[in-house]
Every structure is written in C-alpha cells, then in structure tokens.
Amino acid sequence: MEPPLSTRPIRYVLKWQAVATLAIAAVGGAWAGVHGALSAVLGGVVNLSACVVYAFLLALARPVSAGGTVVAVFRAEAAKILVIVLQLWLVLAMYKDIVLAAFFAAFVVTVLLFRMALIARD
DSSP states (O other): OOOGGGSHHHHHHHHHHHHHHHHHHHHHHHHHTHHHHHHHHHHHHHHHHHHHHHHHHHHHOOOOSHHHHHHHHHHHHHHHHHHHHHHHHHHHHHOTTOOHHHHHHHHHHHHHHGGGGGTOOO
C-alpha cells in the first residue's frame, strides 16, 4: 500500500492549499492585524486537514471493482465534508475575534484548489 500523502496529486493540492493559505494570511494580517492572519490560517487549515482525511480514507480502501472504487470515493468525500462542517462549527463557535472575510476567503480558495488534483498526474 502506498502511503496516502505520497501520491503526487495529493501533495500538489496540499502544497498549493498551504501556499494560498499563507498568502491570504499575509493579506489578512496586513489588513486586520493578527486576528485577520489567524482567521485566514484557520480557514485554510479547515480544508488542509479535510484533504488529509480524504487521502487517508482513500488509502485505507482496497476496492476490487469499479463499484468498490466509487463507494470508496464517496465514503472519503463524505468524511471530508463532515470534517469541514465540524471544523467550521468549532472555529466559528470558539473564536470570538474572527475576521470573517479573511476566514472565508482562505476557506473558499482552498476548497477550489482541491480540484487541482484532477490536473495533477501521478
């Protein structure tokens, strides 16, 4: 079994999500101070961690048919969505000084960057 984070598409996506998160954190920090930067980092971390969960669940699956592969992908995607929803709730409920513009900017950009895995080749 290949380690889940060793595949090129996942590494590619995680790298670009991290770069985008740091760039948005720099802009958010310049615009709204430390809370803006931290909010952007938290927005990016929500999707970075969900992407890691997705990769691990796909690596655990051992499908033997096309149907099994589809089930594994749906299971990993469902877990990813659950992790995102739980982390969004946790951050929004616990961090009282959140800068919503920075948080959601990083969140949305990293969600869109996950689709880059489709263009990355093994």
